[in-house]
Amino acid sequence: MSEYILEMNQISKEFPGVKALSNVNFKVEKGEIHFLVGENGAGKSTLMKVLSGVYPHGSYSGDIVYNGNVQQFNKITDSVDVGIAIIYQELALFPDLSVYENIFVGNEIQKGGVMNWNKAIAEAKKMLDKVGLKVNPEALIKDLGVGKQQLIEIAKALSKEVKLLILDEPTAALNEDDSANLLELLLELKKQGITSIMISHKLKEVTAIADKATVLRDGETICTLDGSKGEITEDAIIKNMVGREIEDIYPKRPKKDIGENILELTNWTAYDPQLGRNVANNVNLHVKKGEIVGIAGLMGSGRTELALSIFGNAAKYKIQGDLFVKGQAVKLKHPSEAIKAGIAYVTEDRKGDGLFLQQDIKNNISIGNLNNISPKGVVNENEEIVIAQGYRESLTIKTPSLQQLVGKLSGGNQQKVSLGKWLFVGPELLILDEPTRGIDVGAKFEIYTVMNELINRGMSIIMISSELGEVLGMSDRVYVMAEGEIKGELSSGEANQEKIMELATQ
Numbered sequence: 001m002s003e004y005i006l007e008m009n010q011i012s013k014e015f016p017g018v019k020a021l022s023n024v025n026f027k028v029e030k031g032e033i034h035f036l037v038g039e040n041g042a043g044k045s046t047l048m049k050v051l052s053g054v055y056p057h058g059s060y061s062g063d064i065v066y067n068g069n070v071q072q073f074n075k076i077t078d079s080v081d082v083g084i085a086i087i088y089q090e091l092a093l094f095p096d097l098s099v100y101e102n103i104f105v106g107n108e109i110q111k112g113g114v115m116n117w118n119k120a121i122a123e124a125k126k127m128l129d130k131v132g133l134k135v136n137p138e139a140l141i142k143d144l145g146v147g148k149q150q151l152i153e154i155a156k157a158l159s160k161e162v163k164l165l166i167l168d169e170p171t172a173a174l175n176e177d178d179s180a181n182l183l184e185l186l187l188e189l190k191k192q193g194i195t196s197i198m199i200s201h202k203l204k205e206v207t208a209i210a211d212k213a214t215v216l217r218d219g220e221t222i223c224t225l226d227g228s229k230g231e232i233t234e235d236a237i238i239k240n241m242v243g244r245e246i247e248d249i250y251p252k253r254p255k256k257d258i259g260e261n262i263l264e265l266t267n268w269t270a271y272d273p274q275l276g277r278n279v280a281n282n283v284n285l286h287v288k289k290g291e292i293v294g295i296a297g298l299m300g301s302g303r304t305e306l307a308l309s310i311f312g313n314a315a316k317y318k319i320q321g322d323l324f325v326k327g328q329a330v331k332l333k334h335p336s337e338a339i340k341a342g343i344a345y346v347t348e349d350r351k352g353d354g355l356f357l358q359q360d361i362k363n364n365i366s367i368g369n370l371n372n373i374s375p376k377g378v379v380n381e382n383e384e385i386v387i388a389q390g391y392r393e394s395l396t397i398k399t400p401s402l403q404q405l406v407g408k409l410s411g412g413n414q415q416k417v418s419l420g421k422w423l424f425v426g427p428e429l430l431i432l433d434e435p436t437r438g439i440d441v442g443a444k445f446e447i448y449t450v451m452n453e454l455i456n457r458g459m460s461i462i463m464i465s466s467e468l469g470e471v472l473g474m475s476d477r478v479y480v481m482a483e484g485e486i487k488g489e490l491s492s493g494e495a496n497q498e499k500i501m502e503l504a505t506q
Ligand SMILES: Nc1ncnc2c1ncn2[C@@H]1O[C@H](COP(=O)(O)OP(=O)(O)OP(=O)(O)O)[C@@H](O)[C@H]1O
Pocket: 015, 016, 018, 019, 020, 038, 039, 040, 041, 042, 043, 044, 045, 046, 047, 398, 399, 408, 409, 410, 411, 412, 413, 438, 440
């Protein structure tokens, strides 16, 4: 018997124009927590999709040996049947169904052909206990936060007696507390003999709990670092990931004179009739020309809703209070009016409304500012290509061509396209909502550099972020939100992790 629960040998996988994996070797020992790390587009998700049968046997080359047996999965249920569960970053729960229904969907507890829902509720409760989640199994998914939803996905996996649990960037959308809980849970599952493979761009998580960390770069295995030998350090991971050392992940910005108010909100309240409450409550804030203003807060604190209410979502919210753009009171009834007023919002939900996944990179970048490249009303395609190529280079978008459909890019590269689209619009105030979610360390540095350049050109940025390091590293000033209210304002000199957390949990 091998000590390995999983051996992936010489795995290669190609997409048209892209060699996503080339002779990858990946070995995981029973009972360990093994991280898979690498830059955006390195092939991490693809490798896990090969393993789970999303890409069936025959569509890749190489061998998968699981529990000592060569496996040839033709579909996802084949891997589920032998105890492999994969949780994708985009959660696959049904928002309008209850917790217990979601846990047992496709796995219903049947008795004589009839669903036994009482038993399902009781079983669901047991599963929820296992992941340490105290929610009513009959609660609806849509009423729970992302952190809880993530745990329910895991509870669902555990309901199928999982032996190998795979998590693809599970903490990307979680706040610090929920992320910490998830890591604790993995340690707990390890005690019960469950092996985990986790993909994450958060290196602190890797150094905190990894037994091993395998680094992929450009579709190849670079190395496997062993925690028991003290090899798993942030420096070692970064160096192997990017092939060079990164000295300071927050690039310095020369101190500039900060100008007049670009945006000001006074007594700003946004009422959400669907939720029946104020999502932003009596908010007062301002952003000056040439400033990066961070908005920190826990998940659900109202940061995104505040941004949406500024960005002309008047149809969704009932607004009270005033919004001034360069000293002029304005009422922005629609996002298009906000864009005209010089405000852009790069959403955190790039799949939801940020991008057209069925269109290519070039079209996605040009779409917000077609007028600019359409003399006489016809799009000048040559110029469109030149512009898209410029963003491809400055944002290091990894793609075989500008004609690639955005839906086929890796998660982090989609985020970069979304940023490129708004940079081309060229707003005066850019609202970035979780700008580096799912982005690797090297690319983060590039995005921060772009932010600094924009500031130097006289733009202003509001940055909503759950990563405290980023808030502290990049902001000139920080507002902290909780329950739809601004609980405090800190200058970059005053702000630190403790002060932000203290205000965020008020
Ligand atoms: N369905 C697909 N069609 C074409 N190319 C694809 C497809 N899926 C992935 N790719 C390409 O394969 C490469 C590896 O992508 P993958 O999604 O595995 O990266 P990743 O390491 O998970 O990156 P990230 O950290 O950004 O999620 C990328 O160049 C990507 O564009």
